Amino acid sequence: MFEYAPAPESRSVVDLKPSYGLFVDGAFVDPASGGSFKSVNPASEEVLAEIAEAGEEDVDRAVRAARTAYEKVWGPMPGRDRAKYLFRIARIIQERSRELAVLESLDNGKPIKESRDVDLPLVAAHFFYYAGWADKLPHAGFGPDPKPLGVAAQVIPWNFPLLMLAWKIAPALAAGNTVVLKPAETTPLTALLFAEICQQADLPAGVVNIVTGAGDTGRALVEHPGVDKVAFTGSTEVGRAIARSVAGTRKKLTLELGGKAANIVFDDAPIDQAVEGIVNGIFFNQGHVCCAGSRLLVQESVADRVLESLKRRMAQLRVGDPLDKNTDVGAINSAAQLARIRELSDAGSAEGAERWSPPCELPERGFWFAPTIFTGVTQAHRIAREEIFGPVLSVLTFRTPAEAVEKANNTPYGLSAGIWTDKGSRILWLADRLRAGVVWANTFNKFDPTSPFGGYKESGYGREGGRHGLEGYLNV
Amino acid sequence: MTATTTSARSDLTELGRSETALRTFLHGLPGVDQVGAEQRAAQLGTRSIKTTAKAEAIDLAIRMVDLTTLEGADTPGKVRALAAKALRPDPADPSCPHVGAVCVYPSMVPHVAEVLRGSGVHLASVATAFPSGQAPLEIKLADVRAAVEAGADEIDMVINRGAFLAGRYSEVYDEIVATKEACGNAHLKVILETGELATYDNVRRASWLAMLAGGDFIKTSTGKVPVAATLPVTLVMLEAVRDFRAATGRQVGVKPAGGIKTTKDAIKYLVMVNETVGADWLSPDWFRFGASSLLNDLLMQRTKLTTGVYAGPDYFTLD
Numbered sequence: 001m002f003e004y005a006p007a008p009e010s011r012s013v014v015d016l017k018p019s020y021g022l023f024v025d026g027a028f029v030d031p032a033s034g035g036s037f038k039s040v041n042p043a044s045e046e047v048l049a050e051i052a053e054a055g056e057e058d059v060d061r062a063v064r065a066a067r068t069a070y071e072k073v074w075g076p077m078p079g080r081d082r083a084k085y086l087f088r089i090a091r092i093i094q095e096r097s098r099e100l101a102v103l104e105s106l107d108n109g110k111p112i113k114e115s116r117d118v119d120l121p122l123v124a125a126h127f128f129y130y131a132g133w134a135d136k137l138p139h140a141g142f143g144p145d146p147k148p149l150g151v152a153a154q155v156i157p158w159n160f161p162l163l164m165l166a167w168k169i170a171p172a173l174a175a176g177n178t179v180v181l182k183p184a185e186t187t188p189l190t191a192l193l194f195a196e197i198c199q200q201a202d203l204p205a206g207v208v209n210i211v212t213g214a215g216d217t218g219r220a221l222v223e224h225p226g227v228d229k230v231a232f233t234g235s236t237e238v239g240r241a242i243a244r245s246v247a248g249t250r251k252k253l254t255l256e257l258g259g260k261a262a263n264i265v266f267d268d269a270p271i272d273q274a275v276e277g278i279v280n281g282i283f284f285n286q287g288h289v290c291c292a293g294s295r296l297l298v299q300e301s302v303a304d305r306v307l308e309s310l311k312r313r314m315a316q317l318r319v320g321d322p323l324d325k326n327t328d329v330g331a332i333n334s335a336a337q338l339a340r341i342r343e344l345s346d347a348g349s350a351e352g353a354e355r356w357s358p359p360c361e362l363p364e365r366g367f368w369f370a371p372t373i374f375t376g377v378t379q380a381h382r383i384a385r386e387e388i389f390g391p392v393l394s395v396l397t398f399r400t401p402a403e404a405v406e407k408a409n410n411t412p413y414g415l416s417a418g419i420w421t422d423k424g425s426r427i428l429w430l431a432d433r434l435r436a437g438v439v440w441a442n443t444f445n446k447f448d449p450t451s452p453f454g455g456y457k458e459s460g461y462g463r464e465g466g467r468h469g470l471e472g473y474l475n476v
Numbered sequence: 477m478t479a480t481t482t483s484a485r486s487d488l489t490e491l492g493r494s495e496t497a498l499r500t501f502l503h504g505l506p507g508v509d510q511v512g513a514e515q516r517a518a519q520l521g522t523r524s525i526k527t528t529a530k531a532e533a534i535d536l537a538i539r540m541v542d543l544t545t546l547e548g549a550d551t552p553g554k555v556r557a558l559a560a561k562a563l564r565p566d567p568a569d570p571s572c573p574h575v576g577a578v579c580v581y582p583s584m585v586p587h588v589a590e591v592l593r594g595s596g597v598h599l600a601s602v603a604t605a606f607p608s609g610q611a612p613l614e615i616k617l618a619d620v621r622a623a624v625e626a627g628a629d630e631i632d633m634v635i636n637r638g639a640f641l642a643g644r645y646s647e648v649y650d651e652i653v654a655t656k657e658a659c660g661n662a663h664l665k666v667i668l669e670t671g672e673l674a675t676y677d678n679v680r681r682a683s684w685l686a687m688l689a690g691g692d693f694i695k696t697s698t699g700k701v702p703v704a705a706t707l708p709v710t711l712v713m714l715e716a717v718r719d720f721r722a723a724t725g726r727q728v729g730v731k732p733a734g735g736i737k738t739t740k741d742a743i744k745y746l747v748m749v750n751e752t753v754g755a756d757w758l759s760p761d762w763f764r765f766g767a768s769s770l771l772n773d774l775l776m777q778r779t780k781l782t783t784g785v786y787a788g789p790d791y792f793t794l795d
Binding site: 001002003004005007113117268269270271272273276277316325326422442443 | 506507508509511512513515516522523524525526527528529530532533536715746747750751755758
């Protein structure tokens with residue numbers, strides 16, 4: 001046997017403070033109420049830092065700071081000057097990427113391999129990309145002189161904390177808006193380090209404000225009458241509540257919500273690469289991915305072969321310490337999320353699906369869930385319909401391309417889908433029929449700042465990324 | 477399960493009898509997606525192998541080296557020196573294992589055989605009109621017989637790439653079968669020359685063809701064309717030997733050759749073996765590196781691990 005020795009990435013690159021305030025008007029401030037909460041490392045349950053909890057008064061302060069910055073500095077500033085700040089931020093992110101990656105893995109539980117090789121490069125790429133748009137807005141296809149909206153309220157999830165921040169802040173600032181952003185309560189640390197980067201880049205005060213807290217903070221921000229735009233990424237349930245509260249106001253809204261993507265494997269697929277794609281589709285980031293390929297639809301004639309390969313491949317997944325450079329699957333982000341994954345998995349077993357996990361030793365402390373697949377799943381099972389948001393794959397079979405389309409579309413969601421086949425014509429035929437915002441062909445979970453991303457149906461509306469991503473932040 | 481395995485086994489031996497059956501089978505293998513295969517290979521290359529794992533990997537890699545010289549300028553003196561190095565790669569450290577084999581041209585085999593006799597280091601010889609393979613079959617077979625008679629216990633043959641690329645699979649198959657027969661007890665390594673096959677689909681088909689025809693090892697390259705061993709090509713070949721064993725019960729070895737020069741590279745290959753086909757292939761009986769300069773880098777890294785300091789290149793023998 002070839003046992004890999006532990007290869008931990010050093011934590012010393014991160015300078016954690018015992019407590020963090022709110023980032024309002026260019027400075028870290030204490031919340032008016034003095035409330036706070038703790039952010040823990042989900043891999044060990046160790047408390048990482050004490051985080052200020054923003055109340056209504058703090059949110060109001062942040063929105064007013066953003067308004068002033070919008071009216072006095074950022075709004076009137078020529079695009080080419082805004083671009084300079086964004087390019088500067090992008091470069092600092094690259095320079096400090098190791099620090100950001102380690103902090104992200106500490107706070108979120110994702111493997112360092114992913115925060116280092118996926119999250120951080122994409123974060124920097126987003127800022128570089130939208131920096132390029134800042135002085136070219138008249139050429140973006142939204143009229144000769146598109147205007148910003150004003151103050152954007154942005155609420156982001158815990159699965160890709162810094163990447164979601166980049167998806168929100170980069171286009172907003174490029175278009176000339178100022179922002180108040182609320183990171184998720186379990187993963188606020190990289191957003192707070194980003195606040196330090198804004199200071200380091202000499203970004204004018206009030207252009208970026210970061211208010212930390214849980215649902216109440218988010219509600220106060222979204223419902224604040226001073227915001228012109230609301231952007232949310234998270235669960236469909238919360239998305240609905242936000243849509244209700246914003247209805248009837250002048251606020252522009254984009255939502256990026258849940259998903260239950262079908263990953264469709266045909267009998268002529270390149271099997272070995274399809275198996276990699278299935279693994280990447282559902283076990284990447286512990287399955288905490290809104291566009292995860294959580295439903296495997298495999299053609300019945302190759303189902304046994306694909307499942308055998310998939311199980312063999314899953315046995316190679318290394319679950320454990322997120323900071324170990326050889327870890328493939330890290331920790332579940334929170335106790336609450338772990339409970340939800342357990343509940344739905346138990347429902348899968350109770351409803352008669354067959355559960356399988358490779359033998360794997362899970363650490364005692366922290367929140368862990370072994371990579372799991374369910375076979376014999378039907379469309380009627382809860383695990384085929386509800387978003388699990390964890391490393392759990394439901395396997396269904398189909399006989400014909402038409403049946404594959406029917407099953408893939410038979411969900412209230414419509415964020416993403418994957419197709420695996422050697423036939424180009426079939427890819428095009430299927431992509432036309434799948435009601436999903438992103439369709440990947442012979443690959444999965446590929447992201448690029450130039451490519452728009454967003455959903456159909458209950459997966460939300462509006463697009464992020466690419467030229468399309470500017471639209472949500474322009475008065476068009 | 478046993479029943480299906482047995483029937484699958486008999487089915488496969490029938491394949492070589494007809495061009496149509498062989499073609500249908502080879503073209504029915506699942507395709508390889510180039511982007512996906514290269515991405516997987518690159519991912520495996522990011523594994524971090526340190527401390528004890530690194531020490532273990534280096535010793536294993538040394539044991540897997542087919543220490544090779546295939547030059548027109550090879551002389552008895554040169555190959556004897558190489559063989560001596562194969563036996564004791566690091567004269568300063570008796571705990572350093574010997575390499576897997578020495579690989580030379582047939583005319584050099586007798587000189588190497590004298591040195592290696594009884595040592596456990598195998599003696600491989602390239603035959604079959606290496607490296608082009610462009611000679612009449614009888615001459616190729618005579619080449620093989622001569623090498624075996626002179627003492628080679630492993631034969632590295634080249635496939636007829638011209639026939640393969642022209643779709644004459646039976647011809648390639650029959651040549652491998654004939655060469656295997658000429659080998660007698662010697663192990664047969666079949667060189668696919670993947671740099672000339674160009675696509676991963678071709679690599680997969682050629683791998684199966686070589687295994688169906690009885691090859692004991694499949695090997696990437698001669699080292700004589702610009703593109704030699706790469707990680708993705710080796711990945712596709714490893715998947716082929718894995719699937720072949722599942723279908724037939726027979727295990728076939730893999731030998732990437734050419735262009736593997738550093739310990740870092742070698743470790744990437746070992747990680748790939750470990751995570752693609754598993755521990756069963758992590759032995760010199762089933763995996764080899766065709767290389768020459770790789771050995772000194774392995775020795776240098778080995779010394780660094782044991783002593784904590786890098787020694788200069790002058791501390792390692794140049795043979």
